[in-house]
Amino acid sequence: MIQEKNIEQENKRRKQQHLPPRVPMYTLDDAKACMSLFKPIEYTEMIHLTDAIEARFQDAGHIMGSASIELFITE
Numbered sequence: 001m002i003q004e005k006n007i008e009q010e011n012k013r014r015k016q017q018h019l020p021p022r023v024p025m026y027t028l029d030d031a032k033a034c035m036s037l038f039k040p041i042e043y044t045e046m047i048h049l050t051d052a053i054e055a056r057f058q059d060a061g062h063i064m065g066s067a068s069i070e071l072f073i074t075e
Contacts, residue, residue, distance in 0.1 A: 001028045043067065 003024040011021040041047060047055045052074045060066040 004028060046072075 007024040043057050043059050054072040056070050057067040060068045
């Protein structure tokens, strides 16, 4: 919803400047629709992305729920 609210505010200013309105890059409905594409991943679980790339999340520790991503790339 942030994207839509920001564009709404920007378009108020743009209207006063006689500029065309902008549209948000995505809407709340777009964000809701993509949620089914997410899945939980445990820290340290190795994720196979391609034949040459794997990744795993590590607990970053300094912010609750934050993580660092460690990449393993074979050249």
